Amino acid sequence: MNPRKRPEDLRSHRWLGVADMRSFGHRSRLRQIGYDADDWQGKPVIGIINTWSEINPCHAHLRARAENVKRGVLQAGGFPIELPAISLSETFVKPTTMMYRNFLAMETEELLRSHPIDGAVLMGGCDKTTPGLVMGAVSMGLPAIYIPAGPMLRGNWNGQYLGSGSDVWKYWTEKRAGNITEDDWDEIEGGIARSFGTCMVMGTAATMMAITEALGLSLPGASSIPAADSNHPRMCGQTGRRIVDMVWEDLTPAKILTPAAFDNAIKVHMAMGGSTNAIIHVVAMARRAGVPVDMERFDQLSRQIPVLANVRPSGKYLMEDFFYAGGLRALMQNLREKLDLNCLTVTGNTVAANIEGAKVHIPDVIHSLNDPVYAEGATAVLKGNLAPNGCVIKPAAADKRFLKHRGKAIAFEDYNHMMREIERDDLDVTPDHILVLKNAGPKGGPGMPEWGMLPIPKRLLGQGVRDMIRISDARMSGTSYGACILHVAPESFVGGPLAFVQTGDEIEIDVGKRSIHLHVSDTELARRKAAWKKPAPKYPRGYGALFSEHIGQADQGCDFDFLAPLGAIPEPEIH
Numbered sequence: 001m002n003p004r005k006r007p008e009d010l011r012s013h014r015w016l017g018v019a020d021m022r023s024f025g026h027r028s029r030l031r032q033i034g035y036d037a038d039d040w041q042g043k044p045v046i047g048i049i050n051t052w053s054e055i056n057p058c059h060a061h062l063r064a065r066a067e068n069v070k071r072g073v074l075q076a077g078g079f080p081i082e083l084p085a086i087s088l089s090e091t092f093v094k095p096t097t098m099m100y101r102n103f104l105a106m107e108t109e110e111l112l113r114s115h116p117i118d119g120a121v122l123m124g125g126c127d128k129t130t131p132g133l134v135m136g137a138v139s140m141g142l143p144a145i146y147i148p149a150g151p152m153l154r155g156n157w158n159g160q161y162l163g164s165g166s167d168v169w170k171y172w173t174e175k176r177a178g179n180i181t182e183d184d185w186d187e188i189e190g191g192i193a194r195s196f197g198t199c200m201v202m203g204t205a206a207t208m209m210a211i212t213e214a215l216g217l218s219l220p221g222a223s224s225i226p227a228a229d230s231n232h233p234r235m236c237g238q239t240g241r242r243i244v245d246m247v248w249e250d251l252t253p254a255k256i257l258t259p260a261a262f263d264n265a266i267k268v269h270m271a272m273g274g275s276t277n278a279i280i281h282v283v284a285m286a287r288r289a290g291v292p293v294d295m296e297r298f299d300q301l302s303r304q305i306p307v308l309a310n311v312r313p314s315g316k317y318l319m320e321d322f323f324y325a326g327g328l329r330a331l332m333q334n335l336r337e338k339l340d341l342n343c344l345t346v347t348g349n350t351v352a353a354n355i356e357g358a359k360v361h362i363p364d365v366i367h368s369l370n371d372p373v374y375a376e377g378a379t380a381v382l383k384g385n386l387a388p389n390g391c392v393i394k395p396a397a398a399d400k401r402f403l404k405h406r407g408k409a410i411a412f413e414d415y416n417h418m419m420r421e422i423e424r425d426d427l428d429v430t431p432d433h434i435l436v437l438k439n440a441g442p443k444g445g446p447g448m449p450e451w452g453m454l455p456i457p458k459r460l461l462g463q464g465v466r467d468m469i470r471i472s473d474a475r476m477s478g479t480s481y482g483a484c485i486l487h488v489a490p491e492s493f494v495g496g497p498l499a500f501v502q503t504g505d506e507i508e509i510d511v512g513k514r515s516i517h518l519h520v521s522d523t524e525l526a527r528r529k530a531a532w533k534k535p536a537p538k539y540p541r542g543y544g545a546l547f548s549e550h551i552g553q554a555d556q557g558c559d560f561d562f563l564a565p566l567g568a569i570p571e572p573e574i575h
């Protein structure tokens, strides 16, 4: 560990501690806000990057929680400054929050760089906020600690527990099939989201919050605490106290985010039965940290790590149950022989110390390595002539008969084409067909929307069909399920092989062999490629144009080409 910093070593000292005209200006303006020299003199300035907003129900409590953080910072002798950042409400932001993950990453990095900040508290949780905050903080490199918003309470309807997203898809399908009434649907709408906090199934939010804790960037156990539980504000106060010491210790993300830490995080992802979206985000976060992680690493580790968390959509329970069962510390305790216990974390201690004494209280919620929920991990990466750079499936959430399957394609050129066709009563489709959606990738969507769980065609719903193979270059919500093959790379919009699939082509999937093959000859594929016309970009100007120009492919983490490279950016000049 480095010797503790002195006050004159603080980054903020350049703004506040120098006897020149500019520092006079900074200090006089702090006095204008109502602060005194006692508030800042010789103290680390802690930037609280808060993604609260009135349009994000998952973060509705973060406005109040920031006050808990500030109390902790003040108790530990720091000077807290709250800096609002884009909220990225998964439900409301269109066309998709994935368009704005890198925006938040850029905003986080530049908020920290451009202000007199010595350490950061990152407050988020709703899907893209976690990777966005972490990517930006990692690139800036200041000591940083992440506060997960925590899952909302269980949903409730007619005495049944409802899970975010998962039960929406389920009951929407039943409504389309005529099995529930409008009144039922209205009651479900009123019961599915009972408190502030993130989706409470093992969706992208719960997965990314757990992954970030497993990386060592949160206090132990923080990611499992329900948003409405009083443990949550207490954890926020503890985080505020801890970040001040992290600044004095100069405990930066670079000291925490090692290859072993990323392996731990991927293993936890597998054991949680986590969202497929996490693959993209972890690859992007690792690249920011200079750690080479690719999709193959997920596949390798998925073969070694069974699913232990019995949480929807691939399991039975909800995140509230997971907390009562012992939470992430207990899961990591059950997984300890697979983890690198020597990894350093924000506590200044190792993973071993952080999970010491953790116990599983409800074994049916957190299983053991000897009695897993699924013997193999949550995610498989397939490759073949249809996806030369890979694609992803969540086998645990799919009907097992589709894990080895050959069928005829029904190809949709884009989302609108798909939505028109899917409702047709005369669509020529059987349960063995394979639905293919094009132009839904990083550039084609754009933003790789969560369209990957294509609806079951109406004609099959009436026959009781609830799963079939669907292939796309889109993503899928972590709350979704089914035999959905996602993230096909390269995407169709840039001329990946998916662009050349035609209705009637045969496609063969073998998850055991990790293969995906389009049974069309190379000659015929070359002919189709020669006749293919690149679609026009959707955005002539603005952020959408910048996004389309610079976004990378799914297997590379979908970062911007100008944000991903390593290398120091000069500190801002103060004059």
Ligand code: FES
Pocket (backbone or CB within 6 Å): 058, 089, 090, 091, 125, 126, 127, 164, 197, 198, 199, 203, 205
């Ligand atoms: Fe925010 Fe699901 S909508 S986490």
